[in-house]
């Protein structure tokens with residue numbers, strides 16, 4: 001194993017540097033397996049068969065930056081490709097990973113990674129708390145990775161938001177936490193300096209920026225920029241499979257997702273490849289129609305709620321209809337979740353505290 005010292009540059013030092021973005025090498029990015037388009041349906045009571053799911057190199061972003069993603073058509077949460085994309089930057093300085101896929105496929109994710117590098121896994125950054133992105137954290141920490149994330153993500157993991165129990169059921173006890181998988185190195189979003197990296201790594205000929213985001217998909221989101229490859233992993237505040245999802249309990253908001261799209265317009269160049277957590281690779285202009293849809297639906301939901309409509313009336317108004325033909329993964333539950341988020345957000349929306357929101361369970365809605 002060849003080791004070199006990692007150079008860590010703080011945001012203050014970096015602010016003095018011009019951010020130069022490299023030009024992608026000819027032939028990159030290379031899509032090896034594109035996500036499936038669907039539509040997919042699963043029978044009632046379907047359980048994801050983890051033993052059948054494989055993890056593969058699905059895209060190569062540069063000669064030493066590969067994407068790991070799962071099988072198609074098996075994971076009911078993500079039928080287009082199982083789990084959330086994980087990235088691996090590899091070379092003589094070891095491996096830097098972005099996200100870790102689901103816990104159930106940890107060994108397969110490592111096997112896929114070992115198909116192209118035998119380097120030590122040294123650094124891991126989590127883009128947000130969801131289990132399809134952090135599920136194998138403890139497994140990869142045991143491989144040697146030091147885990148980085150926003151402080152809010154650490155809070156969300158240490159003290160998961162309490163979700164209202166289903167009608168007639170007692171609240172479930174909090175699950176035990178495996179401290180091995182909890183981020184050890186944290187930073188926070190600074191509203192005064194949006195888009196500034198909190199951490200920069202110089203590794204394997206790349207310059208990698210961890211850029212904390214405003215509360216958007218969750219309150220602990222980070223995007224990860226690879227300057228030389230001209231690539232940004234933009235995780236889940238944008239999606240092109242299913243309707244938008246802001247995780248309110250973990251501090252997310254649709255409004256914040258609009259702000260996140262606006263920040264990407266400033267941070268990304270016209271040819272920067274953006275890697276969502278799910279769905280197809282995009283460029284920053286592809287985010288604009290998505291932004292317009294969220295703004296349109298929120299405005300219409302606000303008008304209905306202000307006129308005294310209940311949630312069921314707003315759901316029945318079918319406000320996503322103009323967007324269904326062009327939205328892959330268009331399902332009733334995806335639509336209803338999006339409209340319910342908008343309904344909860346346009347009035348009496350609770351603030352973020354320690355990365356979480358205490359969402360009321362308003363029986364009058």
Ligand SMILES: [Zn+2]
Nearest residue numbers: 084132236277
């Ligand atoms: Zn995800």
